[in-house]
Amino acid sequence: EAEVAQSPRYKITEKSQAVAFWCDPISGHATLYWYRQILGQGPELLVQFQDESVVDDSQLPKDRFSAERLKGVDSTLKIQPAELGDSAMYLCASSFAGTSGSMGQFFGPGTRLTVL
Amino acid sequence: KQEVTQIPAALSVPEGENLVLNCSFTDSAIYNLQWFRQDPGKGLTSLLLIQSSQREQTSGRLNASLDKSSGRSTLYIAASQPGDSATYLCAVLPQGGSEKLVFGKGTKLTVNP
Numbered sequence: 001e002a003e004v005a006q007s008p009r010y011k012i013t014e015k016s017q018a019v020a021f022w023c024d025p026i027s028g029h030a031t032l033y034w035y036r037q038i039l040g041q042g043p044e045l046l047v048q049f050q051d052e053s054v055v056d057d058s059q060l061p062k063d064r065f066s067a068e069r070l071k072g073v074d075s076t077l078k079i080q081p082a083e084l085g086d087s088a089m090y091l092c093a094s095s096f097a098g099t100s101g102s103m104g105q106f107f108g109p110g111t112r113l114t115v116l
Numbered sequence: 117k118q119e120v121t122q123i124p125a126a127l128s129v130p131e132g133e134n135l136v137l138n139c140s141f142t143d144s145a146i147y148n149l150q151w152f153r154q155d156p157g158k159g160l161t162s163l164l165l166i167q168s169s170q171r172e173q174t175s176g177r178l179n180a181s182l183d184k185s186s187g188r189s190t191l192y193i194a195a196s197q198p199g200d201s202a203t204y205l206c207a208v209l210p211q212g213g214s215e216k217l218v219f220g221k222g223t224k225l226t227v228n229p
Binding site: 004006031033035040041042043044045048055056089091093095103104105106107108109110112 | 120148150152157158159160161162165205207215216217219220221222
C-alpha cells in the first residue's frame with residue numbers, strides 16, 4: 001500500500017542549530033502539506049504545496065522556517081536557527097489534486113523534534 | 117474562523133463496550149470530515165472520510181456519521197478492544213481558501229482488558 005515517507009523519525013538538536021526534515025508523498029499526489037503538532041493539540045498547517053508552488057504559508061514562521069518542493073515531488077522543511085519552542089511533531093501529508101479534498105489527506109509517520 | 121471541538125478529551129472503557137466519540141464544528145461550509153487515529157509518538161492514520169453530501173461511512177467496527185447542518189459528527193466503535201486504545205482526531209476541510217484541515221484536539225481512548 002502506498003504511504004507517505006518521512007525522515008528522520010526522531011531528531012534531537014540544540015537551540016540555534018539548523019535542522020531539516022524530508023518528505024516523499026504518495027506517488028501521483030500533487031498536493032503536499034507540512035503540519036506541526038504540539039503535544040496534546042491537533043496538527044496545524046505550516047505550508048501547502050500544489051506541485052512545486054506554495055499555496056498557503058501564512059502560518060509558517062518565515063524568519064526561521066523554509067520549505068521547498070523543487071521538482072514537485074519530495075519536499076524539505078528547514079528550521080534555522082531552532083528554538084526551544086520548536087519542539088513538536090512535524091507531520092507531512094499528501095492528497096490527490098482533484099475536486100477539493102475529495103480523496104482526503106494521508107499522513108506520514110512524522111518527525112519528532114526535540115530542541116535542547 | 118472554523119473551530120473543531122472534541123468531547124470528551126479522554127475516555128476509559130472496559131473491553132467489549134460500544135462507545136461514541138463526539139466532534140463538533142462551528143461552520144457548516146465544509147467539503148468533508150475525516151476521522152484519524154494516532155498512536156503515541158506516531159503519525160495519523162486515516163479511518164473514515166465523509167463527504168459533505170454523505171450522512172455516514174462504515175469500516176469494520178467503525179461507523180462515522182455527519183450532520184452538517186448541526187455541525188456534528190460521531191465516531192461509533194463497536195465491541196471495543198485493547199488495540200483500539202489511541203487518540204482519535206476529527207478534522208474538517210473548510211470550503212474556500214486553501215485545502216487546510218482544521219483539527220480538534222482529540223479524544224484519548226483507553227480500552228481496559
